[in-house]
Amino acid sequence: MTTGAKMAESSSTTARRRNIFGSTRLVRIGLLFVWGLFAGFPCYWMAVTAFKQQRDIYRGPYFVPFLDFTPTTRAWEFMMGPAREDVLRGLVNSLLFAGVSSFFAVVLGAFAAYGLARYQYRYGPYRNNDIAFLIVSQRIMPPIVAVIALFAMFKTVNLIDTPIGMIIAYTWFNLPLTVFLLTDFMNRIPIEIEQAAAIDGYGKGAQIWKVVLPLTMPGLAAAYLLSFFFAWNDFILALMLTFRTSVTLPIVITNMSAQMEPRWWLISAVGIVAIIPPILAVVVLDRFIERQVLHGGMR
Numbered sequence: 001m002t003t004g005a006k007m008a009e010s011s012s013t014t015a016r017r018r019n020i021f022g023s024t025r026l027v028r029i030g031l032l033f034v035w036g037l038f039a040g041f042p043c044y045w046m047a048v049t050a051f052k053q054q055r056d057i058y059r060g061p062y063f064v065p066f067l068d069f070t071p072t073t074r075a076w077e078f079m080m081g082p083a084r085e086d087v088l089r090g091l092v093n094s095l096l097f098a099g100v101s102s103f104f105a106v107v108l109g110a111f112a113a114y115g116l117a118r119y120q121y122r123y124g125p126y127r128n129n130d131i132a133f134l135i136v137s138q139r140i141m142p143p144i145v146a147v148i149a150l151f152a153m154f155k156t157v158n159l160i161d162t163p164i165g166m167i168i169a170y171t172w173f174n175l176p177l178t179v180f181l182l183t184d185f186m187n188r189i190p191i192e193i194e195q196a197a198a199i200d201g202y203g204k205g206a207q208i209w210k211v212v213l214p215l216t217m218p219g220l221a222a223a224y225l226l227s228f229f230f231a232w233n234d235f236i237l238a239l240m241l242t243f244r245t246s247v248t249l250p251i252v253i254t255n256m257s258a259q260m261e262p263r264w265w266l267i268s269a270v271g272i273v274a275i276i277p278p279i280l281a282v283v284v285l286d287r288f289i290e291r292q293v294l295h296g297g298m299r
Contacts, residue, residue, distance in 0.1 A: 054264075100167050104255065139177050182219050186216065194211060
Protein backbone atom coordinates (compact mmCIF):
# COMPACT_ATOMS: atom_id res chain seq x y z
CA MET A 1 0.00 0.00 0.00
CA THR A 2 1.42 3.36 -1.01
CA THR A 3 1.92 6.26 1.34
CA GLY A 4 -0.92 8.20 -0.28
CA ALA A 5 -3.31 5.31 0.17
CA LYS A 6 -2.36 4.98 3.84
CA MET A 7 -2.91 8.69 4.39
CA ALA A 8 -6.29 8.53 2.67
CA GLU A 9 -7.35 5.53 4.78
CA SER A 10 -6.19 7.28 7.96
CA SER A 11 -8.11 10.40 7.02
CA SER A 12 -11.23 8.34 6.33
CA THR A 13 -10.94 6.60 9.70
CA THR A 14 -10.54 9.93 11.47
CA ALA A 15 -13.59 11.31 9.68
CA ARG A 16 -15.67 8.27 10.73
CA ARG A 17 -14.58 8.68 14.34
CA ARG A 18 -15.54 12.34 14.25
CA ASN A 19 -18.95 11.47 12.86
CA ILE A 20 -19.50 8.82 15.53
CA PHE A 21 -18.34 11.23 18.24
CA GLY A 22 -20.58 13.96 16.89
CA SER A 23 -23.57 11.62 16.77
CA THR A 24 -22.92 10.42 20.31
CA ARG A 25 -22.65 14.00 21.49
CA LEU A 26 -25.96 14.90 19.87
CA VAL A 27 -27.61 11.90 21.52
CA ARG A 28 -26.26 12.96 24.91
CA ILE A 29 -27.44 16.53 24.42
CA GLY A 30 -30.87 15.26 23.37
CA LEU A 31 -31.14 13.00 26.41
CA LEU A 32 -30.04 15.79 28.74
CA PHE A 33 -32.60 18.12 27.17
CA VAL A 34 -35.40 15.57 27.63
CA TRP A 35 -34.31 14.93 31.21
CA GLY A 36 -34.17 18.69 31.86
CA LEU A 37 -37.74 19.08 30.63
CA PHE A 38 -38.90 16.14 32.71
CA ALA A 39 -37.19 17.44 35.87
CA GLY A 40 -37.96 21.12 35.38
CA PHE A 41 -41.61 20.96 34.29
CA PRO A 42 -43.02 20.42 37.83
CA CYS A 43 -41.15 23.52 39.01
CA TYR A 44 -42.42 25.49 36.02
CA TRP A 45 -45.97 24.30 36.61
CA MET A 46 -45.78 25.27 40.28
CA ALA A 47 -44.42 28.71 39.39
CA VAL A 48 -47.17 29.26 36.81
CA THR A 49 -49.89 28.06 39.17
CA ALA A 50 -48.72 30.54 41.80
CA PHE A 51 -49.86 33.36 39.48
CA LYS A 52 -53.24 31.87 38.56
CA GLN A 53 -56.68 32.45 39.95
CA GLN A 54 -58.70 29.54 41.24
CA ARG A 55 -60.95 29.50 38.17
CA ASP A 56 -57.93 29.34 35.85
CA ILE A 57 -56.67 26.27 37.70
CA TYR A 58 -59.92 24.35 37.28
CA ARG A 59 -60.63 25.52 33.72
CA GLY A 60 -57.14 24.64 32.45
CA PRO A 61 -54.67 23.34 31.89
CA TYR A 62 -53.19 26.70 31.01
CA PHE A 63 -49.45 26.74 30.40
CA VAL A 64 -48.39 30.19 29.18
CA PRO A 65 -49.07 33.41 31.11
CA PHE A 66 -50.67 36.29 29.16
CA LEU A 67 -51.63 33.83 26.40
CA ASP A 68 -53.73 31.24 28.21
CA PHE A 69 -54.58 33.28 31.31
CA THR A 70 -53.98 36.64 32.95
CA PRO A 71 -51.43 36.39 35.79
CA THR A 72 -52.35 37.66 39.22
CA THR A 73 -50.40 38.22 42.42
CA ARG A 74 -53.30 37.16 44.64
CA ALA A 75 -51.41 34.17 46.04
CA TRP A 76 -48.39 36.27 47.02
CA GLU A 77 -50.53 38.99 48.56
CA PHE A 78 -52.41 36.40 50.59
CA MET A 79 -49.17 34.69 51.64
CA MET A 80 -47.68 38.00 52.79
CA GLY A 81 -50.99 39.00 54.42
CA PRO A 82 -53.41 36.63 56.19
CA ALA A 83 -51.12 33.57 55.85
CA ARG A 84 -47.91 35.40 56.71
CA GLU A 85 -47.74 34.30 60.35
CA ASP A 86 -48.23 30.60 59.58
CA VAL A 87 -45.84 30.57 56.63
CA LEU A 88 -43.15 32.50 58.48
CA ARG A 89 -43.45 30.24 61.53
CA GLY A 90 -43.17 27.11 59.40
CA LEU A 91 -40.22 28.51 57.41
CA VAL A 92 -38.25 29.58 60.51
CA ASN A 93 -38.95 26.28 62.28
CA SER A 94 -37.91 24.22 59.26
CA LEU A 95 -34.68 26.20 58.86
CA LEU A 96 -33.90 25.90 62.56
CA PHE A 97 -34.69 22.21 62.92
CA ALA A 98 -33.06 21.09 59.67
CA GLY A 99 -29.95 23.24 60.05
CA VAL A 100 -29.19 22.53 63.72
CA SER A 101 -30.12 18.85 63.69
CA SER A 102 -28.01 18.25 60.58
CA PHE A 103 -25.04 19.90 62.29
CA PHE A 104 -25.38 17.68 65.36
CA ALA A 105 -25.91 14.60 63.21
CA VAL A 106 -22.74 15.30 61.22
CA VAL A 107 -20.63 16.04 64.32
CA LEU A 108 -21.76 12.94 66.22
CA GLY A 109 -21.64 10.84 63.05
CA ALA A 110 -18.08 11.97 62.32
CA PHE A 111 -16.89 10.85 65.76
CA ALA A 112 -18.64 7.49 65.40
CA ALA A 113 -17.33 7.01 61.86
CA TYR A 114 -13.78 7.82 62.90
CA GLY A 115 -13.95 5.27 65.70
CA LEU A 116 -15.30 2.57 63.38
CA ALA A 117 -12.68 3.35 60.74
CA ARG A 118 -9.61 3.58 62.98
CA TYR A 119 -10.22 1.16 65.85
CA GLN A 120 -11.24 -2.48 66.11
CA TYR A 121 -14.06 -3.26 68.52
CA ARG A 122 -15.21 -6.56 69.88
CA TYR A 123 -18.25 -6.91 72.10
CA GLY A 124 -18.98 -10.60 72.37
CA PRO A 125 -19.76 -11.81 68.83
CA TYR A 126 -20.07 -8.26 67.50
CA ARG A 127 -17.30 -6.64 65.44
CA ASN A 128 -17.01 -3.30 63.64
CA ASN A 129 -19.13 -4.39 60.69
CA ASP A 130 -21.85 -5.68 63.01
CA ILE A 131 -21.87 -2.42 64.96
CA ALA A 132 -22.01 -0.40 61.74
CA PHE A 133 -24.91 -2.51 60.46
CA LEU A 134 -26.73 -2.09 63.78
CA ILE A 135 -26.42 1.69 63.46
CA VAL A 136 -27.54 1.74 59.82
CA SER A 137 -30.48 -0.57 60.57
CA GLN A 138 -32.02 2.26 62.60
CA ARG A 139 -32.31 4.24 59.35
CA ILE A 140 -33.66 1.28 57.42
CA MET A 141 -36.58 1.13 59.83
CA PRO A 142 -39.49 3.35 58.67
CA PRO A 143 -40.01 6.31 61.01
CA ILE A 144 -43.68 5.42 61.46
CA VAL A 145 -42.57 2.27 63.31
CA ALA A 146 -40.85 4.28 66.06
CA VAL A 147 -42.86 7.49 66.07
CA ILE A 148 -45.44 6.22 68.60
CA ALA A 149 -42.73 5.22 71.06
CA LEU A 150 -40.98 8.53 70.37
CA PHE A 151 -44.20 10.40 71.04
CA ALA A 152 -44.65 8.60 74.38
CA MET A 153 -41.09 9.35 75.46
CA PHE A 154 -41.29 13.01 74.42
CA LYS A 155 -44.60 13.43 76.21
CA THR A 156 -43.05 12.05 79.40
CA VAL A 157 -40.23 14.64 79.34
CA ASN A 158 -42.42 17.49 77.97
CA LEU A 159 -40.71 17.75 74.58
CA ILE A 160 -43.85 17.60 72.44
CA ASP A 161 -44.21 20.66 70.18
CA THR A 162 -40.87 22.12 71.28
CA PRO A 163 -37.81 23.11 69.18
CA ILE A 164 -35.49 21.01 71.34
CA GLY A 165 -37.68 17.96 70.85
CA MET A 166 -37.74 18.34 67.08
CA ILE A 167 -33.97 18.89 66.90
CA ILE A 168 -33.43 15.72 68.94
CA ALA A 169 -35.86 13.77 66.75
CA TYR A 170 -34.24 14.86 63.50
CA THR A 171 -30.75 14.24 64.87
CA TRP A 172 -31.79 10.70 65.78
CA PHE A 173 -33.41 10.31 62.36
CA ASN A 174 -30.30 11.37 60.38
CA LEU A 175 -27.49 10.07 62.59
CA PRO A 176 -27.36 6.53 61.07
CA LEU A 177 -27.10 8.03 57.58
CA THR A 178 -24.17 10.26 58.50
CA VAL A 179 -22.35 7.39 60.23
CA PHE A 180 -22.81 5.20 57.15
CA LEU A 181 -21.54 7.85 54.73
CA LEU A 182 -18.66 9.17 56.81
CA THR A 183 -17.30 5.74 57.74
CA ASP A 184 -16.53 5.13 54.08
CA PHE A 185 -14.82 8.53 53.80
CA MET A 186 -12.74 7.86 56.89
CA ASN A 187 -11.66 4.46 55.55
CA ARG A 188 -10.35 6.12 52.38
CA ILE A 189 -7.91 8.30 54.33
CA PRO A 190 -4.59 6.46 54.71
CA ILE A 191 -3.56 5.92 58.32
CA GLU A 192 -0.01 6.80 57.28
CA ILE A 193 -1.03 10.48 57.03
CA GLU A 194 -1.93 10.53 60.72
CA GLN A 195 1.23 8.63 61.58
CA ALA A 196 3.31 11.21 59.71
CA ALA A 197 1.53 13.98 61.62
CA ALA A 198 2.27 12.16 64.88
CA ILE A 199 5.97 12.04 63.97
CA ASP A 200 5.85 15.81 63.41
CA GLY A 201 4.63 16.25 66.98
CA TYR A 202 0.88 16.52 66.50
CA GLY A 203 -1.31 15.06 69.23
CA LYS A 204 -4.40 13.01 68.48
CA GLY A 205 -6.70 16.03 68.62
CA ALA A 206 -4.45 18.03 66.29
CA GLN A 207 -4.24 15.08 63.89
CA ILE A 208 -8.01 14.95 63.63
CA TRP A 209 -8.47 18.72 63.43
CA LYS A 210 -5.64 19.61 61.03
CA VAL A 211 -5.29 16.43 58.96
CA VAL A 212 -8.38 14.24 59.01
CA LEU A 213 -10.99 16.99 59.10
CA PRO A 214 -9.82 18.87 55.96
CA LEU A 215 -9.63 15.60 54.01
CA THR A 216 -13.16 14.60 55.04
CA MET A 217 -14.76 17.98 54.33
CA PRO A 218 -16.39 16.75 51.09
CA GLY A 219 -17.95 13.86 53.00
CA LEU A 220 -19.05 16.11 55.85
CA ALA A 221 -20.67 18.54 53.41
CA ALA A 222 -22.42 15.72 51.53
CA ALA A 223 -23.69 14.19 54.78
CA TYR A 224 -24.91 17.60 55.94
CA LEU A 225 -26.76 18.18 52.69
CA LEU A 226 -28.54 14.83 52.82
CA SER A 227 -29.42 15.28 56.48
CA PHE A 228 -30.73 18.77 55.75
CA PHE A 229 -32.89 17.49 52.89
CA PHE A 230 -34.37 14.65 54.92
CA ALA A 231 -35.17 16.94 57.85
CA TRP A 232 -36.49 19.69 55.59
CA ASN A 233 -38.85 17.36 53.73
CA ASP A 234 -39.94 15.31 56.74
CA PHE A 235 -43.66 15.05 57.34
CA ILE A 236 -44.43 12.14 59.66
CA LEU A 237 -42.27 13.24 62.62
CA ALA A 238 -43.49 16.84 62.40
CA LEU A 239 -47.08 15.62 62.12
CA MET A 240 -46.88 13.47 65.24
CA LEU A 241 -44.62 15.61 67.44
CA THR A 242 -45.89 19.16 66.77
CA PHE A 243 -49.22 20.91 67.08
CA ARG A 244 -48.87 24.67 66.84
CA THR A 245 -45.67 26.27 68.10
CA SER A 246 -43.14 24.05 66.31
CA VAL A 247 -44.97 23.17 63.10
CA THR A 248 -42.75 22.95 60.03
CA LEU A 249 -43.35 24.14 56.48
CA PRO A 250 -44.61 20.76 55.17
CA ILE A 251 -47.30 20.81 57.88
CA VAL A 252 -48.26 24.37 56.97
CA ILE A 253 -48.60 23.40 53.29
CA THR A 254 -50.63 20.32 54.22
CA ASN A 255 -53.02 22.43 56.29
CA MET A 256 -53.64 24.58 53.23
CA SER A 257 -54.68 21.55 51.18
CA ALA A 258 -56.78 19.90 53.90
CA GLN A 259 -59.87 21.94 53.09
CA MET A 260 -63.07 21.54 51.13
CA GLU A 261 -61.48 23.35 48.19
CA PRO A 262 -57.66 23.34 48.28
CA ARG A 263 -56.13 26.70 47.40
CA TRP A 264 -53.64 25.44 44.82
CA TRP A 265 -52.51 28.94 43.93
CA LEU A 266 -51.46 29.58 47.53
CA ILE A 267 -49.92 26.12 47.93
CA SER A 268 -47.82 26.71 44.81
CA ALA A 269 -46.61 30.09 46.07
CA VAL A 270 -45.57 28.62 49.43
CA GLY A 271 -43.99 25.70 47.57
CA ILE A 272 -41.75 28.12 45.67
CA VAL A 273 -40.63 29.60 48.99
CA ALA A 274 -40.04 26.10 50.36
CA ILE A 275 -37.59 25.08 47.63
CA ILE A 276 -35.38 28.17 47.91
CA PRO A 277 -33.41 27.19 51.08
CA PRO A 278 -32.44 23.70 49.78
CA ILE A 279 -31.32 25.24 46.48
CA LEU A 280 -29.16 27.78 48.30
CA ALA A 281 -27.69 25.02 50.48
CA VAL A 282 -26.75 23.00 47.39
CA VAL A 283 -25.16 26.00 45.67
CA VAL A 284 -23.06 26.96 48.71
CA LEU A 285 -21.96 23.49 49.80
CA ASP A 286 -21.38 22.21 46.26
CA ARG A 287 -18.73 24.88 45.68
CA PHE A 288 -17.30 24.13 49.11
CA ILE A 289 -17.08 20.43 48.25
CA GLU A 290 -15.25 21.14 44.98
CA ARG A 291 -12.75 23.43 46.69
CA GLN A 292 -12.04 20.95 49.47
CA VAL A 293 -11.61 18.05 47.03
CA LEU A 294 -8.83 20.02 45.34
CA HIS A 295 -7.19 21.57 48.38
CA GLY A 296 -8.27 19.50 51.39
CA GLY A 297 -4.91 17.82 51.91
CA MET A 298 -2.72 20.90 51.32
CA ARG A 299 -2.94 22.65 54.68
